[in-house]
Amino acid sequence: MTTDNAIHDSRQTLGFQAEVKQLLHLMIHSLYSNREIFLRELVSNASDACDRLRFAAIAEPSLLPAGEELAIEVSYDKDARTITVSDNGIGMTREELIEHLGTIAKSGTREFFAQLTGDQRTDSQLIGQFGVGFYSSFIVADRVTVVSRRAGAPAEAATSWESDGGGEFTVEPAARSERGTDVVLHLKDGNDELLSGWKLKSILTHYSDHIATPIRMHKEEWDKDSNQLRRTQELETVNRASALWTRPKSEISDEQYKEFYKHVSHDFGDPLAWTHNRVEGRNEYAQLLYIPKRAPFDLWDRKRTHGLKLYVRRVFIMDDAEQLLPSYLRFTRGIVDSSDLPLNVSREILQESRDVKAIREGCAKRVLSLLEELAQNRAEDYAGFWSEFGAVLKEGIGEDPANAERIGRLLRFASTAADGGKLTSLAEYVGRMKAGQSAIYYVTAESIEAARSSPHLEIFRKKGVEVLLLTDRVDEWMLSFLTEFEGKPLNSVAKGDLALDALDDEQDQEDKRKAQDEYQDLVARIKEALGDRVADVRITLRLTESPACVVVDKDAMSAHLQRMLKASGHDAAPSKPILELNPHHPLVQRLQADPADLGEWAHLLLEQAILAEGGQLDDPASFVKRVNALLLAGGVKGAG
Numbered sequence: 001m002t003t004d005n006a007i008h009d010s011r012q013t014l015g016f017q018a019e020v021k022q023l024l025h026l027m028i029h030s031l032y033s034n035r036e037i038f039l040r041e042l043v044s045n046a047s048d049a050c051d052r053l054r055f056a057a058i059a060e061p062s063l064l065p066a067g068e069e070l071a072i073e074v075s076y077d078k079d080a081r082t083i084t085v086s087d088n089g090i091g092m093t094r095e096e097l098i099e100h101l102g103t104i105a106k107s108g109t110r111e112f113f114a115q116l117t118g119d120q121r122t123d124s125q126l127i128g129q130f131g132v133g134f135y136s137s138f139i140v141a142d143r144v145t146v147v148s149r150r151a152g153a154p155a156e157a158a159t160s161w162e163s164d165g166g167g168e169f170t171v172e173p174a175a176r177s178e179r180g181t182d183v184v185l186h187l188k189d190g191n192d193e194l195l196s197g198w199k200l201k202s203i204l205t206h207y208s209d210h211i212a213t214p215i216r217m218h219k220e221e222w223d224k225d226s227n228q229l230r231r232t233q234e235l236e237t238v239n240r241a242s243a244l245w246t247r248p249k250s251e252i253s254d255e256q257y258k259e260f261y262k263h264v265s266h267d268f269g270d271p272l273a274w275t276h277n278r279v280e281g282r283n284e285y286a287q288l289l290y291i292p293k294r295a296p297f298d299l300w301d302r303k304r305t306h307g308l309k310l311y312v313r314r315v316f317i318m319d320d321a322e323q324l325l326p327s328y329l330r331f332t333r334g335i336v337d338s339s340d341l342p343l344n345v346s347r348e349i350l351q352e353s354r355d356v357k358a359i360r361e362g363c364a365k366r367v368l369s370l371l372e373e374l375a376q377n378r379a380e381d382y383a384g385f386w387s388e389f390g391a392v393l394k395e396g397i398g399e400d401p402a403n404a405e406r407i408g409r410l411l412r413f414a415s416t417a418a419d420g421g422k423l424t425s426l427a428e429y430v431g432r433m434k435a436g437q438s439a440i441y442y443v444t445a446e447s448i449e450a451a452r453s454s455p456h457l458e459i460f461r462k463k464g465v466e467v468l469l470l471t472d473r474v475d476e477w478m479l480s481f482l483t484e485f486e487g488k489p490l491n492s493v494a495k496g497d498l499a500l501d502a503l504d505d506e507q508d509q510e511d512k513r514k515a516q517d518e519y520q521d522l523v524a525r526i527k528e529a530l531g532d533r534v535a536d537v538r539i540t541l542r543l544t545e546s547p548a549c550v551v552v553d554k555d556a557m558s559a560h561l562q563r564m565l566k567a568s569g570h571d572a573a574p575s576k577p578i579l580e581l582n583p584h585h586p587l588v589q590r591l592q593a594d595p596a597d598l599g600e601w602a603h604l605l606l607e608q609a610i611l612a613e614g615g616q617l618d619d620p621a622s623f624v625k626r627v628n629a630l631l632l633a634g635g636v637k638g639a640g
């Protein structure tokens with residue numbers, strides 16, 4: 001930041017960040033039907049500013065002289081056609097005004113805006129997930145003036161910011177007698193109904209009653225002489241002005257819970273569910289936790305901060321206190337208000353505090369209970385939750401061993417037994433297991449289509465055994481922790497030794513023995529031809545349509561995981577596959593009858609088996625050469 005006085009003393013016109021311009025344009029055109037939200041956003045910011053000042057004053061008491069009350073004032077001027085929202089909170093410096101009201105400070109913003117389609121309906125949905133904030137002023141105003149003075153700065157060091165919501169804004173020096181911020185909206189035509197005390201008050205009670213800082217308005221009285229409402233000097237508080245979470249649950253309406261959510265989460269839409277509790281005993285705290293309906297656009301952004309708002313005895317301490325929740329529940333929003341922590345608690349202290357550890361465990365339990373309740377009683381909502389956040393929750397299997405069993409029951413998977421995109425729980429799978437089936441089977445792949453067409457599923461289809469189809473990146477990692485469910489092991493269909501034998505009838509067993517004998521020689525020669533490309537070659541009856549497939553040893557890393565590691569730049573020592581041959585396939589039978597070109601065929605069988613399960617060949621060019629040579633040699637003709 002520059003400290004050059006010449007610049008500080010002057011009027012400066014600056015351009016908005018490109019994304020702000022896009023946001024302004026979109027908002028003005030798509031949110032008009034919902035225009036009252038501008039007031040909620042401005043009051044939410046004013047209340048945050050008061051919270052921040054209260055917090056800053058813990059370390060620097062002179063910022064908030066004792067006895068001074070923090071408040072928000074909303075007023076209007078019918079003649080000037082303005083609405084003003086003022087606060088005596090922390091205020092902004094010139095640099096902060098430029099930074100906060102000229103850019104969007106969220107990482108991933110550019111990527112988010114790149115997704116916008118230009119279609120207003122779709123885009124306004126997207127914007128909702130992004131949050132609207134200060135810029136929503138321009139839904140109703142064609143000019144917005146902000147005058148702000150930072151706490152601790154002298155009166156003449158205030159700054160005025162102004163914009164018409166086009167591409168630019170100006171900042172210039174101003175004076176303000178007290179610390180804090182005024183946001184003045186010069187209304188567009190057609191918004192005059194907002195110039196009414198009654199109207200503003202009703203918007204405030206609807207959207208902002210939960211705000212803990214008092215919101216004041218001038219009282220109005222009927223003036224008999226002029227037959228008009230007359231503004232008095234007396235101020236009245238129009239909200240309840242107490243922290244929402246301190247009120248008894250029975251006195252809080254769903255509507256109020258929802259509006260509070262929008263304030264703490266900066267989300268535009270309603271939450272999916274919430275849980276509100278007072279915890280007493282060794283650790284005392286209140287928690288109000290929400291599960292959003294939709295994932296924020298930057299859920300997977302590593303730089304993004306997550307976590308809850310932390311209060312200590314109703315004083316706001318920090319946003320995004322990550323220590324209050326395990327990372328696999330990072331989609332949760334809300335607040336924790338502790339009675340035990342010191343007011344001067346820092347992020348470092350949070351990391352080590354045993355009180356915080358107890359709060360984290362308590363919050364995790366509550367969120368899991370809430371999810372269990374959703375899964376039980378609101379299946380459709382739970383499905384919605386799962387599609388947004390399921391992949392995050394899965395991390396909990398490895399991250400939180402103490403709750404892994406509960407999380408296991410909350411998991412949902414695509415399955416060969418459920419169609420139409422329906423998902424199944426592990427408990428439902430176990431309920432459908434066949435007599436004699438001792439394990440839960442799954443296949444991992446890059447996509448549902450690849451999973452469904454995996455050659456490994458052939459025997460399962462034939463025997464009518466259900467297989468879970470796993471396609472999330474996190475699945476392989478999760479499975480290294482989730483080895484069993486209710487005493488049933490989870491087995492990959494791509495691993496050797498399927499333990500399907502219990503489901504084989506005597507005829508199957510007999511067939512297998514016969515095939516193994518019959519093909520002993522061929523198997524040995526193919527193995528020799530493939531040399532160190534394979535760990536073993538054997539006969540299998542698990543295939544019905546494909547000539548061959550590759551499997552890995554029970555304890556080896558799956559091929560899918562090896563591919564993922566390789567893709568992310570890890571040098572995993574590849575474990576060699578086992579090639580399994582289908583003795584009923586004409587290709588294999590032909591080789592048994594006529595071993596011409598056996599070496600080439602062996603490599604071809606291995607390579608097509610790798611391709612069929614979504615793998616990549618180290619040397620695709622020689623594969624192509626081989627196929628062409630065999631085609632020319634008339635290999636296919638003889639394979640009938």
Ligand code: ADP
Nearest residue numbers: 045046049091092100101132133134135181266
């Ligand atoms: P958000 O509230 O989600 O951060 P907004 O667009 O509502 O986004 O506000 C942007 C930023 O501008 C805020 O984070 C805050 O730093 C600053 N700001 C807005 N209004 C005020 C205010 N009344 N007092 C102090 N800072 C404010």
Ligand code: MG
Nearest residue numbers: 044045133134
């Ligand atoms: Mg805001």
